[in-house]
Amino acid sequence: MLRRSAKVTESEIRRAIRALKQxxxxxxxxxxxxxxxxxxVADRSAKASADEAEPEEREPWIMT
Numbered sequence: 001m002l003r004r005s006a007k008v009t010e011s012e013i014r015r016a017i018r019a020l021k022q023x024x025x026x027x028x029x030x031x032x033x034x035x036x037x038x039x040x041v042a043d044r045s046a047k048a049s050a051d052e053a054e055p056e057e058r059e060p061w062i063m064t
Contacts, residue, residue: 007036 016039017027025041 007034013037013039 013030017030020027020039020041028040028042031038031040
């Protein structure tokens with residue numbers, strides 16, 4: 001079986017995570033698939049609204 005090239009490299013994932021952290025996002029998880037990777041982050045206002053009973057849900061930021 002032939003080995004195919006990566007859709008996204010480790011350095012690209014690290015760069016995306018670093019940039020998101022610098023912008024104040026909290027990284028929830030990184031999901032790797034055959035099609036690429038996605039980085040799911042918490043809403044920046046989630047810390048400020050931690051006192052709310054139900055924080056609003058947001059779509060994850062996806063890196064393709």
